Amino acid sequence: MDVEILARIQFAFTIAFHYIYPPLSIGLGVNMVIMEGLYLKTGKPIYEQMARFFTRIFALIFGIGVATGIVMEFEFGTNWATYSKYVGDVFGSALAAEGIFAFALESGFLGVLLFGWNRVSPKVHFFSTVMVTLGSMFSAIWIVVANSWQQTPAGYHVVGTGLNARAEITDFWEMVFNPSSVERMLHVWLGAFLSGAFLVISISAYYLLKKRHVEFAKKSFTIGLVVALIASYAQLFSGHEAATVVSEYQPAKLAAMEGHFDSSAKADMYLFGYIDKKNEQTHGLAIPGGLSFLTHFDFKAPVTGLKSFKPEDRPQALNIVFQSYHIMITCGMLMIALTTVGVILLRRKKLFEKRWLMMVFAWSVFLPQIANQVGWYTAETGRQPWVVYGLLRTSDALSQAVKANQVLFSLLLFMFVYLFLFTLFVFLLNRKIQHGPGFHHDNDESEGHSPHLEEMAENFG
Template sequence: MFGLEALDLARIQFAFTVSFHILFPAITIGLASYLAVLEGLWLKSGEEVYRDLYHFWSKIFAVNFGMGVVSGLVMAYQFGTNWSAFSDFAGAVTGPLLTYEVLTAFFLEAGFLGVMLFGWNRVGPGLHFFSTLMVAIGTLISTFWILASNSWMHTPQGFEIVDGRVIPVDWLAVIFNPSFPYRLLHMATAAFLATAFFVGASAAWHLLRGRDNPAIRKMLSMAMWMALIVAPVQAFIGDLHGLNTLNYQPAKIAAMEGHWDNGSGEPTPLILFGWPDMAREETRFKLEIPALGSLILTHSLDKQVPALKEFAPEDRPNSTLVFWTFRVMVGLGLLMIATGLWSLWLRRHGGLFRSRAFLHLVVWMGPSGLIAILAGWFTTEVGRQPWVVYGLMRTADAASGHGLAQMSLTLALFVLVYFSLFGVGFGYMMRLVRKGPVTGEGEDVVAGGPGQQHTPSRPLSAAEDEDQDDLQVERS
């Protein structure tokens, strides 16, 4: 298939399913905490705008949660079907970690999700708020265990190898391996940022269409505060993560920087743009800033960054791909910081909800958080190659013995089913977003209970009359 081997197709298949899956948990993590904040603010202030926003975003959360669960199950099976040698080698570590995720996070989420989605008019406000908090905490616990497992594959600790298998001997060292704290903070913060720009883009889209109400304004305001505060924090965490990676995975850093040779003995420049050529062992058409690479990565002007030629060719990651995915992630992060700063300037000058140029930017930035997450994961996982467990097991030794025809067929089926199934789910979620929160202030509304005119508390409702409501907005 296109000159690829069975191993290549197995890697592409797993990358494809992971890329689809990670989008849903990222939004779920952020929305769960956002919903907890909204309900807490409603209970404290009594302002109905927070309740209406809660009901609106809880429906979108429910869709994301369902699609995340379904897409995640497939990956667990792939460990046994496509990567059985890896499961046999490292299953004593990764298996329990993923089991702990199910026993703690998934059971916690499942236990309180029904109360959160269906119990608004059936339980007291205190119990309902507690349920929302438990679901939000559950998403973060799930992130904890998943990142512990993945981080161990990057910086394995706390184990012995007995009869060709990894045997854990210190679970604290396994879980809190050297890269885990940085990767956990980086991923959780990325999820919050992705959700903030998703929420902000929804609000900006409605404002550009003339739907201006307190709920829409509150959405944009909260999203931009999050961007202003969290985006710089994410940059700081990313810097710490980079220093950790330099220490434990220097080949990945060399690939990210497109840096090939330290022969000159001078500080390492920062290559802004270029084309790393793996065959020619050089970065072509490069635009660089002298010594800045050393300053950023070593925080000094007299130390050099490891170069790709210091590693055997078979131990080098694909610098062409890693170089550019890293720059996509960093570039979007800088745009997020700039968007937050612009929002602060507009807020102080009274133009946050009126500047059409800014609103258009926020709409375009809507998927930026998710794209940055994908770019970051590609940087991390491709940069780990050729290892599946860094320094212990190569990816080529981890795959099952499937043939080219089997992998081609299953990959094609995955692509077809995923785009069909999750395309429908994504389309429905976008219909809910386009519907927007209903406040009962000058707009057509859908009843939210006896005597109420607000966004309904029932999950997955209120999307049926979208076309009629859009027409009403266009006429108004």
């Protein structure tokens, strides 16, 4: 493999692993705010115990997320020096804003959230939970703004030429509100809400299957289910808006997402299939004119196809873009179906009687994770061959000094370290789940624990 492919694989691997954790922390934070808010409103201890339990899980996720995110910043300098020089003014502003508006807010209240139980008033602790959650959401804003600028550049001019060329901001707010940032931000937030909600649902379903902490699990399941229902339906509309922006500003990406080649023909919407790149054909089960309707509200309207672009200007990994996009859609529809069935059965008071459905919900935690991952694959591989759309090609963004063997060695090292971190994460997460909330009003073998001993256990991990 050449240095470009290895550098892309390395960055894809590190960002994919890191991207497991920020959506979980954002989504879990939203659920924690609801749980703690219910405790303040009702005064019921079960909601306090719920908030304490998921705060411990939040701390684990947050810690791993911070550790895995640092590596990517170094990769910009080691593997992508030309790119770093080109976007430095833009990324520097966005990352500085993240530090000022997000990280300071998040870190300032994190200590109160984790260690403030029984040390500050319930209202102050609730406020810290809200602030940490808002901080994590603000942090996502600036990362998505920076990435969206790569997709739809705005508010800049280019100075210099060749290797010395770089983009300089001419209008900070035009850069922030570039054509795709708002739609993509909503899409990312909703994906994060789904990740956190389905984690709560999965853990609660596991307890119900094991007949442990039953009352706790029913209430936490209900909270997660309501959040997931709202977010899954909202994601459907958010995804449509995001795709509309893609159709206007990145037509080659949209054509790759549905395997559409002929610009003079209506565009079908595939349920599944594959792209025959050699013969420039797509095979599979499709809704005739479906993409034309979603784009122009006309089943016969032509849509810009891949043949409108030079071969070197098209996304090269067409099947990765196509399959990733359709896997994301499939996961989204499954989440809508699951949450809808869940709420219907909940209203009929039959949900928790369905053991088979509880097993499905226990494994459903993977659905939003898969959707988030393949959604990013679609966005990033669909942007190729550009690292900054229409301005800087990926092949021109590499560091001039880095060698293929150096990238390969660091890639293998990162794989080993990240495998260790993931194993540690799964072990600690399972340990916390097995320990349970320690709610002394439950009717199971964990009853009777002294609340003081439980508090000590929380403090010592």
